[in-house]
Amino acid sequence: MNIVKWQTPTLANWPSLGRLSDLRDEIDRFFDSPFPGLTRTSDLLAGWTPALDVYEDKDSYTVKAELPGMKKEDIEVSLHEGLLSISGERKSEAKKEDAEVYRSERFVGRFQRTVTLPAPVTADKVKAAYKDGILTITLPKSEEAKPKQINVSVN
Amino acid sequence: MTALIKKDQTTAEAARAAAVRYVMPDVNIYESKDGYTIEADMPGVNKEGLEVTLENNEITVTGHPVSEGVAGEVLFRQRHGLSYRRVFELDPAVDTNRITAKMHQGVLFLNLPKSEAVKPRKIVVSE
Structure with a gap:
């Protein structure tokens, strides 16, 4: 990976x-x-590499990435030749002109993460949801990548 | 304000000494003439999982992430899944009755207004 x-x-x-x-x-x-x-x-130099988890069950892969405080439209998810790419930009919150900054630990700027998927997925059925600062991407496996039960009849 | 920062580090030490493991969220702290604003990154935490407690002159922020229960086996894991915690000592100028907290997409926004009495005021000179 x-x-x-x-x-x-x-x-x-x-x-x-x-x-x-x-x-x-x-x-x-x-x-x-x-x-x-x-x-x-x-x-x-890379700046922000958001933490992510990858899970697999028999039908699909699930990728969860921690992207707190993003706008939905600032997150880009793309899939190309088995590579899932999550990128985007976190912008700083609008703050008052006269504010003094005491701490500035939160990352601001562009990020990108790429995951190589272990098996082919059905690209047009990929779903992404963003809730509580977590991006969840569900990637259903393509038919040929799913485990199949083959019944062998013995005469 | 220096007190706020110093305290912040000693309490982190105390939290580490405790058996429960917490992660210290990244924060931004701003001060304006009206008050302080704290923003803290706590991905996976929603309104229900957030606790803000005020004791003496300290404000403690604890965030418990929503349990996810994803089916299937883990192929790769980076997320710690732990709760977040951080303690801040308050400037005495903060009006503790008017503190407000808001969670938005895993970011906590804590608004700590200063009491009216300490705000700079313009005094109108009468004749």
């Missing part, structure tokens, strides 16, 4: 220090890699 590395969020005591060490890793990686442009985009 083609998925960008993601770290489980924990109760960070010093979130700012966490980010500093990310920055140091970033610099280390830059000097270690002979072709930094060709290696995978790092977490820090």
